[in-house]
Amino acid sequence: MSLDYVKFTPGFGKFMPKEYRDMVEHGPFGKKTSVSQVGTFKEILEEHPMCAGCAMTLFIRLAIIAFPNPEDTITVGTAGCGRLAISQAAIPFVYGNYGDQNGVASGLTRGLRLRFGDKPKDVVVMAGDGGMADIGFAQTLHSWFRKEKFTTIMLDNEVYGNTGGQESGMTNKNQVLKMAPLGKKFEKMDMLGMAKVAGCAYVATVVPNNPRRVESVIKKAVLVAREIGPSYIQAYTSCNIEYAIPTDKVMEDAKTVETDRYKFSEYITDEAKEYLSQLYGYKEYLPKPAAAVEKK
């Protein structure tokens, strides 16, 4: 894991596939690239078998573009739709057994710190709502209570998409699904509340119909996890198959859901604010000047 791992062995470059050469020569490794520049550089994510028009795909694409140091990042995932794409990026991907992702990421993060000391190596978990809030619930919560320093991202499509439409803890009450024909009997779980109680230093909700906001929260979450503590992002990433959303209406749905019940929210501890403003120049978190406070 370093800038060197993407380079060609001398003399072998010309035998490599075009996509690989483009990625080494015109990819984002070691550079500052942003969502607003997409289309002008080769993205790390390659082709994958996720469904056409899937919002989760778009979110994963944006998240990978947003990683502050892609060459020093490892992703961790598990069973579910997202891993079909996350594993097709030129970033080392570790597959945890279903629900084990935050346990695997805990060990990995600690190991990387032993091996590389203070040199930042970012670990980012991306998994579905079923894998995170149901099957992996205990491991997710415990990693937060233990203050493990990595980022957890829930790809919340409010259903078990990969296995054909069972309800998850994150499905809304009364929602009827293919494998929940009577409708769900209880409320959507408050994972955001639990993340705060368990001690996450940065918690945000986001919807991919605002790509630059996705970029911004991912960057902050990864940076906070480097030094301050666990960070959690919950992203609404609709399943157009199980929720029967026509693919050209996926962003319309995202907009509606964002307005109705998935508003952007951000929680950040004072310690994380100070760290982001001091080390990474986030002006929004600078302490308010005393004069402005007095004016009130």
Next chain:
Amino acid sequence: MYLVANIDTEICAATSCKLCTQYCPEANTILYDNAAGEDKGFKYGAAYVAVDRCKGCAQCVWVCDNMAKHNAIKMEMIDQIGDTALTENVTYGEKTSTAILANPVRGQM
């Protein structure tokens, strides 16, 4: 045959808003050529689609019609589209990319 997205260079180059590029769910699919439309006096380039990666979801059409309000993208049958961009003909440069257009349906040149 199947549908892929096709961007009208002239309509796009008139505004160059770069919205659809950020909303396509597929990576490396809607690309951006800073020099597109230069011959017609446009300054900021235009987006184009590497059709071999396009899954035909039409999300870009919704974004261009409803968010950008430019109506520059249409879904077209791959065998009717004429010469277009394909990944193998794309060259990346300093903060831009260009494609030599070719017939996307092999064997029917």
